[in-house]
Amino acid sequence: MRVRKNVNNISDGTLLWYSRAVEAMKQKDIKDPTSWWYQGAVHGFGLDNSPNLAPGKTWSELSVWQQATDFPPPEDLVDSIYWQQCQHGTWYFLPWHRMYLQFFEQIVAKTVVELGGPEDWTLPYWNYCDANNPALNENEQLQALKLPAEFGAEQPNSDFPGLWMVERAHYKVSSKADASCEAAMQLKNFTTPIPSQSFGGVRTGFSHDSGTFGKLENNPHNLIHVDIGGAMGDPNTAALDPIFWLHHANIDRLWQSWIDQGRENTSDPSWLNQAFEFHDANGKPVTVQVKQVLSTETLGYTYSENYPDVKVRQERDSKLFAMTPLAGNEIFDTIAATTKSFSLGSQTTPAQLEFLPEKQQVAKVSALAKSSSQRPNQVIIALDNVTGSGVVAPLSIFVKTSAAERVLVGKVGLFGLTQASTPSVRHAGTGINVELDATEAFNQLRSQPDWSFEKVEIELEPSRELGEARVTVGRVSVKAEVV
Amino acid sequence: MLTSTLKRISYLKVANPHWLIILFAALLWVYYLAQQVGFSGEAHLHHAHHNMHHSPETIFFRPVLDWMIMVYAMMLPMTSSTIRAIVNRIPVARQSRSLLIFILGYSLIWLVFGLVLFSASKWVETLSSLVTQANLSIGALAYLAAGVVSNADFRIRLLSACGSIWAPRIVGYKADLDIAKIGIIEGVKCVQTCAHIMVAMYIAGHNLMQMAVLTVALFYEKSRYRNKEDLLRNTCFFLAIWELAIFYQ
Numbered sequence: 116m117r118v119r120k121n122v123n124n125i126s127d128g129t130l131l132w133y134s135r136a137v138e139a140m141k142q143k144d145i146k147d148p149t150s151w152w153y154q155g156a157v158h159g160f161g162l163d164n165s166p167n168l169a170p171g172k173t174w175s176e177l178s179v180w181q182q183a184t185d186f187p188p189p190e191d192l193v194d195s196i197y198w199q200q201c202q203h204g205t206w207y208f209l210p211w212h213r214m215y216l217q218f219f220e221q222i223v224a225k226t227v228v229e230l231g232g233p234e235d236w237t238l239p240y241w242n243y244c245d246a247n248n249p250a251l252n253e254n255e256q257l258q259a260l261k262l263p264a265e266f267g268a269e270q271p272n273s274d275f276p277g278l279w280m281v282e283r284a285h286y287k288v289s290s291k292a293d294a295s296c297e298a299a300m301q302l303k304n305f306t307t308p309i310p311s312q313s314f315g316g317v318r319t320g321f322s323h324d325s326g327t328f329g330k331l332e333n334n335p336h337n338l339i340h341v342d343i344g345g346a347m348g349d350p351n352t353a354a355l356d357p358i359f360w361l362h363h364a365n366i367d368r369l370w371q372s373w374i375d376q377g378r379e380n381t382s383d384p385s386w387l388n389q390a391f392e393f394h395d396a397n398g399k400p401v402t403v404q405v406k407q408v409l410s411t412e413t414l415g416y417t418y419s420e421n422y423p424d425v426k427v428r429q430e431r432d433s434k435l436f437a438m439t440p441l442a443g444n445e446i447f448d449t450i451a452a453t454t455k456s457f458s459l460g461s462q463t464t465p466a467q468l469e470f471l472p473e474k475q476q477v478a479k480v481s482a483l484a485k486s487s488s489q490r491p492n493q494v495i496i497a498l499d500n501v502t503g504s505g506v507v508a509p510l511s512i513f514v515k516t517s518a519a520e521r522v523l524v525g526k527v528g529l530f531g532l533t534q535a536s537t538p539s540v541r542h543a544g545t546g547i548n549v550e551l552d553a554t555e556a557f558n559q560l561r562s563q564p565d566w567s568f569e570k571v572e573i574e575l576e577p578s579r580e581l582g583e584a585r586v587t588v589g590r591v592s593v594k595a596e597v598v
Numbered sequence: 599m600l601t602s603t604l605k606r607i608s609y610l611k612v613a614n615p616h617w618l619i620i621l622f623a624a625l626l627w628v629y630y631l632a633q634q635v636g637f638s639g640e641a642h643l644h645h646a647h648h649n650m651h652h653s654p655e656t657i658f659f660r661p662v663l664d665w666m667i668m669v670y671a672m673m674l675p676m677t678s679s680t681i682r683a684i685v686n687r688i689p690v691a692r693q694s695r696s697l698l699i700f701i702l703g704y705s706l707i708w709l710v711f712g713l714v715l716f717s718a719s720k721w722v723e724t725l726s727s728l729v730t731q732a733n734l735s736i737g738a739l740a741y742l743a744a745g746v747v748s749n750a751d752f753r754i755r756l757l758s759a760c761g762s763i764w765a766p767r768i769v770g771y772k773a774d775l776d777i778a779k780i781g782i783i784e785g786v787k788c789v790q791t792c793a794h795i796m797v798a799m800y801i802a803g804h805n806l807m808q809m810a811v812l813t814v815a816l817f818y819e820k821s822r823y824r825n826k827e828d829l830l831r832n833t834c835f836f837l838a839i840w841e842l843a844i845f846y847q
């Protein structure tokens with residue numbers, strides 16, 4: 116049984132062999148299923164030449180892909196059932212990426228052996244969640260936000276040239292809030308009708324491009340992608356960055372860790388039976404169903420114990436923790452929404468809300484205030500039809516009432532923005548939808564003296580300049596639980 | 599016990615806000631079956647050129663009604679993801695009203711399409727008799743053509759667009775307007791993705807079995823769609839062979 120370990124806790128040759136294997140795989144032809152390029156294109160492929168992968172840089176999808184060996188690939192390969200398959204904005208997000216990692220790990224391991232390395236090369240994971248680990252001190256927490264030194268910072272680490280990527284905008288995650296894994300881990304259900312209550316995402320068909328994000332997919336997954344930015348910020352180039360695989364190993368670990376808490380995946384047959392296509396380490400086509408990858412042990416690997424694991428959770432649960440997770444069958448009423456789409460600037464952009472007349476409200480947020488003995492009524496802030504282009508830094512969503520200080524609701528990673536905004540064989544072009552749990556933020560607002568729901572304002576703010584990126588928000592709305 | 603059952607039901611309703619629509623479509627299928635069993639032959643699901651001997655109003659209304667019943671039975675189940683998207687984005691107090699407006703907008707497009715089809719029915723008849731004289735099965739040809747269209751790029755693009763809506767406004771007539779727009783857009787998308795099937799059925803003179811086969815194929819294609827499956831195309835080819843078998847038997 117291979118054990119995937121925290122990259123910060125290993126001192127053996129894993130990263131050295133990874134670096135060598137990456138270089139060897141880059142030498143291979145883009146048509147070779149075991150090449151670095153082919154593996155990257157399985158996730159996504161695109162040749163947009165807009166320089167919008169990072170502000171102030173000339174990087175584009177095209178400039179990244181042009182570096183591929185034997186570029187350009189033949190048209191029929193681009194449109195084949197093996198390329199551009201990554202599943203985002205869907206309940207297939209976790210199982211698809213598990214399969215993807217599994218075959219990638221086999222291919223790298225085989226390459227390592229061919230290069231004269233050890234037999235048991237195993238993919239490590241990058242545990243940025245540690246940035247919020249209460250057992251660590253501030254320094255250790257901040258360390259978790261940084262890419263491991265082997266991946267370079269500003270310039271390549273000369274011992275590990277294969278782990279470097281020119282088109283990487285940042286070498287550390289900008290904020291602990293972009294790596295907060297706990298919130299998703301608290302959810303009870305894999306799939307519900309409510310995206311922000313769904314650990315694994317919402318029910319969809321085959322979903323290559325981003326649509327409606329589940330909790331884990333938005334935070335931390337999407338936020339890490341767009342925070343590192345550059346190639347990592349765009350699904351069509353992300354998997355070409357060697358850190359991508361360690362990021363996804365961590366996401367895969369969080370799924371396993373969530374299951375270890377005693378949670379269950381959905382038993383819906385259309386989820387279990389969905390099949391995806393890959394190539395194995397010998398370059399042979401394989402078809403895998405979701406139900407075949409539900410146990411990592413059957414697949415031959417486990418994860419080392421790490422935060423947020425079962426033990427930490429049990430400790431935390433034993434303390435009194437006010438928030439009881441929802442069962443997922445709550446009804447939410449949409450009680451306020453913007454009436455026009457608006458574009459986002461690099462600074463703060465307010466969302467002009469229209470409030471549902473009180474007599475039409477089934478859920479009354481203003482009345483939710485006092486009952487502190489029970490679980491507070493849940494409030495959700497939803498962003499719908501977010502369209503645009505380019506890589507956008509994590510977007511912070513705030514609420515406030517006129518005078519008082521604003522409160523952070525959460526952050527949104529618009530990973531796959533360009534693809535979701537372009538009508539194609541793979542997407543309607545209606546953009547990204549994402550929901551944030553605003554219950555805590557509203558609780559804080561209610562304690563302010565001049566609280567009244569009709570005074571609530573919502574603000575959106577990207578954590579960095581937009582640069583060449585463009586964002587239009589179709590609608591912002593507030594939903595409250597009906598009780 | 600009772601409360602837990604009620605909770606369960608309310609959960610099913612939340613998870614499947616389109617349940618009423620599905621129920622309605624299911625009832626239409628029951629109606630079809632009853633017709634088939636009850637008065638075999640007399641009550642055909644069939645349209646224009648079978649109704650020649652009836653009074654003027656039945657010539658117009660009967661086929662239109664039949665057409666819309668067929669649309670509802672076959673096409674309403676396809677709207678479930680759109681309905682889910684609407685319900686998630688509109689105030690609870692507006693939900694029933696919004697679903698009604700959505701269905702009206704959606705129906706309008708199919709109605710217009712049906713009327714266009716009927717106005718071409720003379721032409722279809724002529725074509726049909728010509729082809730039959732040439733000792734070919736018009737039904738088989740129609741399904742063959744439908745099969746070829748099934749894998750066209752524009753269809754696949756539209757299929758992946760299913761259930762993706764532009765979020766509506768939530769207050770006043772503007773909310774209704776936005777919902778009607780969603781219905782119309784969805785209707786247009788649906789006509790574009792399924793028109794070839796409906797036309798083929800119209801030309802072939804649908805029988806209930808073929809209709810059921812196609813509905814299942816469409817539903818499967820929609821919910822389990824992968825960019826590799828040639829399911830609908832193959833179903834159409836299968837029906838073409840079926841038509842040939844009937845024709846030459």
Ligand SMILES: [Cu+2]
Pocket residue numbers: 336340353363
């Ligand atoms: Cu990813």
